[in-house]
Amino acid sequence: MIIPNLDVIIGAITSIAQPLIKDKLDRSETVIKLLKKFNLNPEHPLPDFSSVYVYTLVEYGVGKPKPILQLFREEEIKQAFRQAFDRNSPAILIEGGERFLDTYAFGDEIKDLGIDIRREFAAFSAVFLAVTKRTRNPKEAYTNHQIDSVHKQIIAVQERLDRLPTLEGIRTEMARLAVENNPALPAATETAAKSQGFALAQQMRGWFEILGYDFEPYQVWEDNYFEWIIQIPVRRGRFDRILIRGIAGEAGIQDVAALRQSVATQKTDEGWLVTARRIAKAARNEVDKPENRHLDCYTFDELIDVDADFSSYIQWLKNEVNRRQIDGKYVPLGCTKAELDSVNKRQIDASYYGEEDGWIDGYIDLWMDDPVKEHISVLGEFGTGKLGLLFTTLGRLCSDINRQRTEELNGLGCL
Structure with missing residues (x-):
């Protein structure tokens, strides 16, 4: 499918009077009509990027202010979503989105709305992720009769997002969607690792934001790991710089070596290796050595236990x-x-x-x-x-x- 002019789609979405779409049933009927208008099957859209992007824009956009929707016609934003779709890597959305939002000069229209732009970007990303997962490998899904109408499933996702007022809540929902065992997804080990790594990143970022830690611009996103630098206040006007290296699988001694190298390169005070799974004993023994006293390794649960005692x-x-x-x-x-x-x-x-x-x-x-x-x-x-x-x-x-x-x-x- 060749992607239609997004201005036309946004114009069609915003031309509908707001009072007519306050009711959930009315909103659902409006979304279905718009999808059909742009030749998209509400039940099972095609699994190509253009179809998924337009489908997401309609599902997300009905009832949203026009200045917010116009954000998603920006070429840099569209390219971030296309790369995430083509590489099956939701982490690209976070990297590209954060970079764009940090540099984009928002107009007075958006500023006057008083809306959290990062939350809206995350909400759109969550819907895009949900639609993508439900359109991958549709033949297998139809054969097993295990996939319901995509539109009905996205309604449930939207309702969950509407009950999450904060960016941290949206990121948690994105993490849940990333590891969701949807039958329409191919069960590839590489895909699973990417999804679990992304889920860990969203959960960890939400936790750090709750604790009030600041993030430096430095970010690395690879298929098998990601890196950030956070700042932890230690006293008035002072903070420690911590390099975070997150991985989806078991943390091993090679991961400790890679962490040590990144800490030396970025000149941070400490380095933390964090995984969603277990940590090899050899890795724990390695960080216990005197020369690695500035390094630590944690499972995500252990990381939470450092600051939360139940x-x-x-x-x-x-x-x-x-x-x-x-x-x-x-x-x-x-x-x-x-x-x-x-x-x-x-x-x-x-x-x-x-x-x-x-x-x-x-x-x-x-x-x-x-x-x-x-x-x-x-x-x-x-x-x-x-x-x-x-x-x-x-x-x-x-x-x-x-x-x-x-x-x-x-x-x-x-x-």
Whole structure:
């Protein structure tokens, strides 16, 4: 597909009166009409870049101000998305987008809107990533009957994005989308590594921003690793410069050597090697050597533990479970879950989870393992056991966390 004039598409999107698209159903109908107007199949768009980009612009753009949409007609922005699409590397979006936004002279129209431009860019990127993943390898998806209407799936993504007011929240959603096990994606090891590396980068960046760390312009994005330099305040007017090297797979001794070289080249105070997976014992032994005292290696969980200590909460929870005698008094509960129409949200059926399904505990386990979960609400009359269920579930989760940490220390941990 040859990409249409984006000004025409943006004009069609913004010509629709805002009051007409406040309702979710009206917005969905408007999006479908626009997609069809530009010869795009709302159910299953073609998997080429032009189709995906225009599809994303329509899905994202309905209801957005025109100055925001005009940002995505800029050639540098389009090229960043094209390269990310062609190389199947969402990290390119972050690198290209940050570079463009740092240098672009925004007009008064955008400034007057009072909108977080970086959040909007991230939201558009998240929709683009979701559409891309759902249009790759469509033949396999159709054969397995495992892919729903792309438009319906993007509605769910958009609803999650609308509930995330901060840039950090959007980046977390992008990380979730990057590692989402979508059946329309080819199961290539290289692709998986790229996605997991990107997911780690988004999670880590969000965590550093929460802690108030500043990022220097230095960035490196490769297929198997990425690098940043962050600044950590140590006293008034002073800060340490830390080179971060993130990798998707197991951290080994060669990664430590590469980190040491980058720290020397960039002349930073310290270097941190961070991975989403386990760290080889040889790598830990290497950073323990006196000559490498300025280097550290962490899993992402270990990195969080440096600044976030949940041990007091976990101990309180254990004491509360014992005090309430939850282990001896808890009675497994059945539950029903309403099945809703995806368009009008009306109940069309209900699912019952009983003993053969592991009761409500079994459903919660399924929900926890679901990569697209959002939130769960447990409703019931007074005295039916909701609080007991809560303490039992949290107790099991804490036990799982402790077991996972023990396995990581023994070199057996996974993500």
